[in-house]
Amino acid sequence: MADGATLQGFTIINSGYYGAYCQMTKNAVMKNCVMAGIPHTGFRYYTCSATLINNTFGKNGYAALTSGHEGNTVTIMNNIFASGGSAYELSPVSSYNLFFNSSYFVGNGIGDKQGDPLFVDAAAGDYKLKPGSPAIDAGNPDPAFNDSDGSRNDMGAFGGPALAP
Numbered sequence: 001m002a003d004g005a006t007l008q009g010f011t012i013i014n015s016g017y018y019g020a021y022c023q024m025t026k027n028a029v030m031k032n033c034v035m036a037g038i039p040h041t042g043f044r045y046y047t048c049s050a051t052l053i054n055n056t057f058g059k060n061g062y063a064a065l066t067s068g069h070e071g072n073t074v075t076i077m078n079n080i081f082a083s084g085g086s087a088y089e090l091s092p093v094s095s096y097n098l099f100f101n102s103s104y105f106v107g108n109g110i111g112d113k114q115g116d117p118l119f120v121d122a123a124a125g126d127y128k129l130k131p132g133s134p135a136i137d138a139g140n141p142d143p144a145f146n147d148s149d150g151s152r153n154d155m156g157a158f159g160g161p162a163l164a165p
Ligand SMILES: [Ca+2]
Pocket: 136, 137, 147, 151, 152, 153, 154
């Protein structure tokens, strides 16, 4: 990804080696993306600054996020990390993320929590949330992040203001 680039609204399942690769990039943004079944890593960093908001990481081969080098500044918020590791070789600034079966970084910020996100049908690639999911109305409570229906932010790729209801 290039400096200041935004990757938004993509679903990348069972593809490639890295879902996206951010190398020597400043101020990259990824939001409302689904990354699942990727052989290595959903999002790979190499000396990069980036913000990840409202993404869903399903089960990936190695981890949701990995870093190939130090010197990263990564902020994660309102994301769901489900299985296959969350972040390896990387210490993101974290808030309002949901972690499930994550073997590396499991969140240490305000609003971070653990639990089964209750996807509709992950095996079939449907990463929307079932009623009762702990990710519903559990993202950042600032109205700037509200869902398009006006309710509090739902964690994951289908929450936040960017998508139509
Ligand atoms: Ca909501």
